[in-house]
Amino acid sequence: MGTIHLFRKPQRSFFGKLLQEFRLVAADRRSWKILLFGVINLICTGFLLMWCSSTNSIALTAYTYLTIFDLFSLITCLISYWVMMRKPIPVYSFGFERLEVLAVFASTVLAQLGALFILKESAERFLEQPEIHTGRLLVGTFVALSFNLFTMLSVRNKPFTYVSEAASTSWLQEHVADLSRSLCGIIPGLSSIFLPRMNPFVLIDLAGAFALCITYMLIEINNYFAVDTASAIAIALMTFGTMYPMSVYSGKVLLQTTPPHVIGQLDKLIREVSTLDGVLEVRNEHFWTLGFGSLAGSVHVRIRRDANEQMVLAHVTNRLYTLVSTLTVQIFKDDWIRPALVSGPGTAHVLNFSDHHIIPMPLLKTTDDLNPVTSTPTKPSSPPPEFSFNTPGKNVSPVILLNTQARPYGIGLNHGHTPYSSMLNQGLGVAGLGATQGFRTGFTNMPGRYGSNNRIGQPRP
Secondary structure, three states: OOOOOOOOOOOOOHHHHHHHHHHHHHOOOHHHHHHHHHHHHHHHHHHHHHHHHHHOOHHHHHHHHHHHHHHHHHHHHHHHHHHHHOOOOOOOOOOOHHHHHHHHHHHHHHHHHHHHHHHHHHHHHHHOOOOOOOOOHHHHHHHHHHHHHHHHHHOOOHHHHHHHHHOOOOHHHHHHHHHHHHHHHHOHHHHHHHOOOOOHHHHHHHHHHHHHHHHHHHHHHHOOOHHHHHHHHHHHHHHHHHHHHHHHHHHHHHOOOOOHHHHHHHHHHHHHHHOOOOEEEEEEEEEEEEEOOEEEEEEEEEEOOOOOHHHHHHHHHHHHOOOOOEEEEEEEEOOOOOOOOOOOHHHOOOOOHHHOEEEEOOOOOOOOOOOOOOOOOOOOOOOOOOOOOOOOOOOOOOEEEEOOOOOOOOOOOOOOOOOHHHHHHOOOOOOOOOOOOOOOOOOOOOOOOOOOOOOOOOOOO
16 A cells, blocks of 8 residues: 555646746736736737738738737746746756746747748749738738837836847848938937947837838739738848847857856956965866856865965955856865875986886884884874875885896996895895895985985995
């Protein structure tokens, strides 16, 4: 039998959780205006789709897709309010800021897919152009334009406002900016409206309405129905060109890339951190965009052994917090490197392991009386030493290095083989005397003191 849970909480379905979060957002009065615009948008979209069917105009259909995009932007605005209300949880430790980035990316990609659909339908209409009825064409144009402009200017959509300013300019904005500079040279007062660049959403709404007005005039005058298809292609291309830079920018945020415009500032801050008191090295730095306008990062800082960790952490955080809102700093103290026994180019003439035979020897003293780290007798009352180096001592297993060839450093000395038993009978031969090999160092003519060039058994000059 399974375990019986008496006080088990009932599991809510997906729609139940969604309804609960919607009630949380609806409790805020700021979201009431967004919900009202959403309802009006649905009504206008319904009427526009019916007029598209009655007029048989694909250009009006392409313009209606901009109204559907406005609905997606209102949903993104609601998600932004929900993100502001929710706090980070253990599963999502960075919060839910990336959800609004995903909403912007999805909205712009869907708008581009709609533009591609219009291009496909327009290509089919060029083969067989149907008749266009202009009865509701001009009415639908002004209804869609009025609602789109009213929505864009009345609702403060934080995610799309940031993306439209941070993303690169579209080809439509560049051409309008060129025309605006010429116009502002004649009328300087218009520079605040048209320069440095117009809002891309307002610009595409005005450009689409202008194309529909030209379509209406040409059809009414000359019954030129092909201009409707040409206007649909123009609106689709403007939609695709406007949404593409925003999709690229939001996609880079989702890929956790570093914004190009802050790389220079981050490098400057890293150099300042590396010059702080106690900091030895700054490495493994990684910074990425967490959401619109917020950076996250992690960095490893190596400090001196005598440095104060909390003080260094406070200084590093204070320097980087000006750009990086969510920062993780890992501080570790410097680890001293133990030097080797023989190193450097000056010792090449002293030892060459390829020319010797290594024979292990038994310990001269019992390991019970020695400390295996410092080769000194162990005292119960004395604390262990703080540092220890791998220097040769009495605790190291002695070796005999034998070589039948004459070496240049053994001038006048015999390097012949000596029986192992005879050397033990001589009582632990002294290094550098005759054929006896040194048991402490394992070398025949090694100096008795490290760092000196005097040989044992030879007088100093």
